[in-house]
Amino acid sequence: xxxxxxxxxxxxxxxxxxxxxxxxxxxxxxxxxxxxxxxxxxxxxxxxxxxxxxxxxxxxxxxxxxxxxxxxxxxxxxxxxxxxxxxxxxxxxxxxxxxxxxxxxxxxxxxxxxxxxxxxxxxxxxxxxxxxxxxxxxxxxxxxxxxxxxxxxxxxxxxxxxxxxxxxxxxxxxxxxxxxxxxxxxxxxxxxxxxxxxxxxxxxxxxxxxxxxxxxxxxxxxxxxxxxxxxxxxxxxxxxxxxxxxxxxxxxxxxxxxxxxxxxxxxxxxxxxxxxxxxxxxxxxxxxxxxxxxxxxxxxxxxxxxxxxxxxxxxxxxxxxxxxxxxxxxxxxxxxxxxxxxxxxxxxxxxxxxxxxxxxxxxxxxxxxxxxxxxxxxxxxxxxxxxxxxxxxxxxxxxxxxxxxxxxxxxxxxxxxxxxxxxxxxxxxxxxxxxxxxxxxxxxxxxxxxxxxxxxxxxxxxxxxxxxxxxxxxxxxxxxxxxxxxxxxxxxxxxxxxxxxxxxxxxxxxxxxxxxxxxxxxxxxxxxxxxxxxxxxxxxxxxxxxxxxxxxxxxxxxxxxxxxxxxxxxxxxx
Numbered sequence: 001x002x003x004x005x006x007x008x009x010x011x012x013x014x015x016x017x018x019x020x021x022x023x024x025x026x027x028x029x030x031x032x033x034x035x036x037x038x039x040x041x042x043x044x045x046x047x048x049x050x051x052x053x054x055x056x057x058x059x060x061x062x063x064x065x066x067x068x069x070x071x072x073x074x075x076x077x078x079x080x081x082x083x084x085x086x087x088x089x090x091x092x093x094x095x096x097x098x099x100x101x102x103x104x105x106x107x108x109x110x111x112x113x114x115x116x117x118x119x120x121x122x123x124x125x126x127x128x129x130x131x132x133x134x135x136x137x138x139x140x141x142x143x144x145x146x147x148x149x150x151x152x153x154x155x156x157x158x159x160x161x162x163x164x165x166x167x168x169x170x171x172x173x174x175x176x177x178x179x180x181x182x183x184x185x186x187x188x189x190x191x192x193x194x195x196x197x198x199x200x201x202x203x204x205x206x207x208x209x210x211x212x213x214x215x216x217x218x219x220x221x222x223x224x225x226x227x228x229x230x231x232x233x234x235x236x237x238x239x240x241x242x243x244x245x246x247x248x249x250x251x252x253x254x255x256x257x258x259x260x261x262x263x264x265x266x267x268x269x270x271x272x273x274x275x276x277x278x279x280x281x282x283x284x285x286x287x288x289x290x291x292x293x294x295x296x297x298x299x300x301x302x303x304x305x306x307x308x309x310x311x312x313x314x315x316x317x318x319x320x321x322x323x324x325x326x327x328x329x330x331x332x333x334x335x336x337x338x339x340x341x342x343x344x345x346x347x348x349x350x351x352x353x354x355x356x357x358x359x360x361x362x363x364x365x366x367x368x369x370x371x372x373x374x375x376x377x378x379x380x381x382x383x384x385x386x387x388x389x390x391x392x393x394x395x396x397x398x399x400x401x402x403x404x405x406x407x408x409x410x411x412x413x414x415x416x417x418x419x420x421x422x423x424x425x426x427x428x429x430x431x432x433x434x435x436x437x438x439x440x441x442x443x444x445x446x447x448x449x450x451x452x453x454x455x456x457x458x459x460x461x462x463x464x465x466x467x468x469x470x471x472x473x474x475x476x477x478x479x480x481x482x483x484x485x486x487x488x489x490x491x492x493x494x495x496x497x498x499x500x501x502x503x504x505x506x507x508x509x510x511x512x513x514x515x516x517x518x519x520x521x522x523x524x525x526x527x528x529x530x531x532x533x534x535x536x537x538x539x540x541x542x543x544x545x546x547x548x549x550x551x552x553x554x555x556x557x558x559x560x561x562x563x564x565x566x567x568x569x570x571x572x573x574x
Contacts (some may be wrong), residue, residue, distance in 0.1 A: 001025060003538055004365060007567035009037070010547055012112045014064045015554025017513065019543055020366055021529060027537065032522070032529040033368045034513045036375035036554045043352040046503040050469075051077045052109035052497050055218045058491065058505065062555040066214035067100050067206065068484040069505070072491040075294060077220045079496055080478025084293070086460040089222035092209055092452040094289050095243070096216065097482075098443035099205035102250045104485040105389075105436040106258055108551045110188075110195040116545040117265050118180060118188040121322055124157055126182035128489050135187055138260040143194065152190050172539040179268040188265065191257050203251045209238050222462030227454060236415065240454075244447055251440040262433040263414055268425055272417055273353055277425025277546040279528030282383050283307040284318060284511070286481040286488045289442060301442055302392050302483055303399040306380065310423060312398040318380065320479045323348070328376040328506060332368075332515035334358060335376065342518040344379065347492035348477055350504035375554075377514040377523060386524040387487025387511045389432040390422060407434050425528070428549040470497045484508050486551050513552050525550065 002025070008018035016038045022031040030057055042061055042457070046054055055073035059066065071093060078085065128149035174179075180188070203213040211218020217224045228234035287297055287304030297304040305315035319325055327344030330337055335354035337343055345351060357371050366372040383392070388407040396404035397419075411434050412419060421427050442506035453459075466472065474497065481490045487508030494502040522530075528546050535542070 004031065004560075005409055005534075005540060006365065007540060007543055010544070010552060011554040012115070012544075012548065013554065014062055014174065015509075016553070017547070017552050017554050018366070019525070019529070019547060020368070021540070021543060023277045023534060023537060028536045029532045029534070032230065032526040033372060034375075034515065034523065034525040035373040036509070036513055038374055038554055039119055039354070041352065041354075042505060043350070043503050046500050049275050049500050050498075051080070051493060051500055052220045052281060052467075054491075054493065054500065054503065055220070056215075059215050059218070061505070061507075062553060063214050063300060064553055064555070065102065065486065065489075065507075067096050067210070067216055067218075068482050068489055069491070070216070070218040071097065072480040072482045072489050072505075073493075074218050074220045075482065076193060076204075076478045076491040076493040077153045077480070077495075078294075079476070079480060080476040081466045081472060083221050083463060083466050085222045086218075087293075088227065088450060088458065088461045089263065089463075090293065091446055091453070092223045092225065092461065093218075094446045095247075095443065095450070096206055098211055098247070098439050098446065099202050099250075099444050101439045102247075102254065102436065102443070103199050103204075103271050103487055104551075105432050106253070107199050107438075108432065108485075109258060109262065109429075110192045113548045114192060114550065115171060116541060116548055117178070117200065117269060117392075118192075119173050119175075119178040119185050120156075120189060121160070121176065122180070122182045122187040123153065123189045126153060126186035127461055128153055128186065131186045131190075131410050131555050134183055134264070138264055139256045141256040141260075143190070147333055149186055152193070153186060170516060171538075172541045175539055175541050176535050177483065180265065184264060185270070191252060191261055192412055194257065195253075198249075198253050202246055205246055208243060209235070218253075219462060221465065221467060222460075225461060227459040227461060229454070240451065244444070247440075247443045247447060251444065254436050254440045259433055259437060262430065264412070266415055266430060269426055270417060270421070273426040273545070274417060274421040274424045274533050276431055276542070277528045277549060278531075280384055280386045280421040280522075281308070281310045281423075282380075282385050283394045284380060284385035284387050284488050285392045285395040286320075286483055286490060287320055287395075288481075288483040289446075291448045292305050301438075303396050304481075305395045305399060306385070307391075307394050308383070309400050310394075312394065312419070315395060315398045317381055320481060320492070323396040324381065326378060326490075326506065327379055328408045328504075328510075329517045330371075330376055331377050331518040332371050334371050344518075347479075347490070347504035347506055348494055350492070350500065352504070369513075373513075373515040374508050375514045376506075377517045378511050379517055380520070384517070384521050384523050384527070385488075385511055387508050388428070388486075389485075390428045391487060392483060393431040395420065395437055402553050404434075404438065407438055425549045432551070439548030442464060468555050475501075486553050487511060507553075511554060513554065525552075529547055 018035040055070040055247040057401040059070035206213035287300040289301035292299030323346040514523040
C-alpha cells in the first residue's frame with residue numbers, strides 16, 4: 001500500500017521548504033510535492049521607490065545569496081536606462097561574484113550537504129592513524145598528522161559523552177544508507193570544522209570592495225569604491241595585495257581540501273547515486289563573469305544558453321525580453337492573476353497578489369490538487385528547467401568551452417564515470433565542485449586584469465551617465481541577469497515617471513522548487529525525487545540528499561508588516 005511521508009521543514013537550508021512524497025510498497029517514490037512555505041512580497045515593497053535604491057532592498061532577500069540580488073538589480077536599472085559601466089566596475093563586480101561562489105559552495109558542501117553522506121557518530125570509532133594515511137594519500141594539505149586527527153576525535157568523544165552533540169544530535173546516524181568507513185567520516189568532520197574557520201576569511205573581499213558582508217554596497221553605474229593606491233580610504237595597494245592573498249588561500253583550500261574530499265566521498269556512493277536524482281532533462285543558464293561587458297554574452301566565462309533533453313550537441317538561445325519565452329504560472333501557487341490562474345505572465349507584466357486558499361497550519365498534508373506553495377512556477381516556452389551548477393557546467397560543456405570540458409572530463413576520469421553520471425544527485429554535487437575549481441582560477445585572472453588596468457592608469461570605477469533622473473525617459477524597462485550560486489537569477493523592472501512601476505524577481509529556487517504548472521509538469525525538485533528508493537520511511541535521508549544537492553534557498557521572500565510594524569501574514573512551520 002502506498003504511503004505519504006512529509007519532511008517539514010527541510011533543514012540545513014535558508015528559508016522554509018516542505019516536501020511530501022508518495023512511496024509505494026517497495027519504498028520507491030512515485031510522486032512528490034515541493035512547497036515553499038515563506039510568504040513572498042518584495043515586489044510589493046519596491047513599487048513607487050527610486051530605481052537606484054532597489055539593489056539595497058532586493059539584496060536583503062537573503063543573507064546567503066547576498067551580493068547577487070544587488071548585482072541583478074543594478075544591472076536591471078542600467079539596462080532600462082542604457083547605462084554602460086566602466087570596465088573596472090565589471091572586474092570588481094566579478095571579484096565579488098567569485099568570492100561569493102567560493103564561500104557559498106564550500107559552506108554548502110561541508111555544512112549543508114556533507115551530513116547527508118557523512119556519519120558523524122561513526123567517526124568516533126575511527127583509527128586516527130588510518131585517517132592520517134588516507135588524508136596524506138589524497139592531498140598534501142598540512143593538517144594531516146595522526147596527532148591532529150587523534151585530538152579532534154577526543155574532542156568529538158567528549159561532546160558525545162556529555163550529550164552535547166548540538167547541531168549533530170538529531171542526525172540519522174547508523175542509517176544503512178551511510179557508506180563511508182569511520183576513518184573517512186573522521187576526515188570529513190575535521191574538514192567540516194576547518195571550513196568553518198576558512199569561510200569567514202574569503203568574505204573579507206566583500207568588506208574591502210563593498211564595505212561589509214553580508215549585503216555589501218553596490219551602485220547603479222559602477223561600484224562604490226574608488227581606486228587610489230596612496231589613499232587609506234580607497235582601494236589602495238595594501239587592500240589590493242590582501243585581496244590577492246585571500247583568493248590564493250581560497251584556491252589552496254578548494255584544491256587541497258574540498259575537491260579531494262568530494263572525490264573521496266563520491267567513490268563510496270557513485271554506483272548508486274549516479275542513478276538517482278537526475279530529474280528534468282532541460283537546463284538553463286543566464287551566464288555571467290563578463291570579459292567584454294554585460295551586453296556581450298559571447299565573452300562570459302559562464303556561457304548563456306539552454307540545453308534541451310540532455311542534448312549536449314546544441315545550445316539554445318535564451319532571451320529574457322521575449323514575452324513568449326520566460327513566464328511565471330500560479331496554477332498551484334498561493335497567488336492570483338487578473339487574467340486567470342492558468343495563464344502565464346512574462347515578468348515585465350508580472351503580478352504579485354496573494355491568494356492563500358490552503359489549509360490552516362498546522363496541516364497533515366497539503367491540498368496538492370489545488371494551490372500548495374508560495375513559489376510561483378517559471379517556465380521557458382512552457383518547459384520546466386533545472387538551474388544551478390549542473391546547468392552551468394552542462395551549458396558551458398555544450399557550448400564548447402574548453403577549460404570547462406577539461407575540468408568536467410578530468411573529474412569524471414578520476415571517478416571512472418561517463419558524462420551521463422552528471423545527470424544525478426551525485427553529478428549535481430560534483431558539478432558544484434568542478435565550477436568552484438574554475439572560479440578559484442578565474443578569480444586570480446580577473447584580479448590580474450584589474451591590476452593591469454590600474455598600472456595603465458585606468459582607475460575609473462563609476463559612470464555618472466544618466467545619474468540625474470531628469471535625463472531619464474518617461475517610461476523604461478530593463479532586465480538584470482546573473483547566476484546566483486544556486487542558478488539563474490533575473491530581476492525585471494518597469495520604470496514610470498522616475499519611479500518603479502513594476503518589479504519582479506525570478507530566483508533560482510523558484511525555477512527548481514516550484515509546484516506543478518498548468519499542464520501538471522513537475523519542476524526540478526519534484527521530478528528529481530521520482531524513482532528514489534528509501535531504506536527507512538521514518539528516516540528519509542535519501543530525500544535530503546537529492547534536495548540538498550540543489551542547495552535550496554527559499555528566503556527570497558519576506559514576512560509582511562503593516563506601517564505600524566504589525567504582522568499581516570505569518571506562516572508557521574511546525
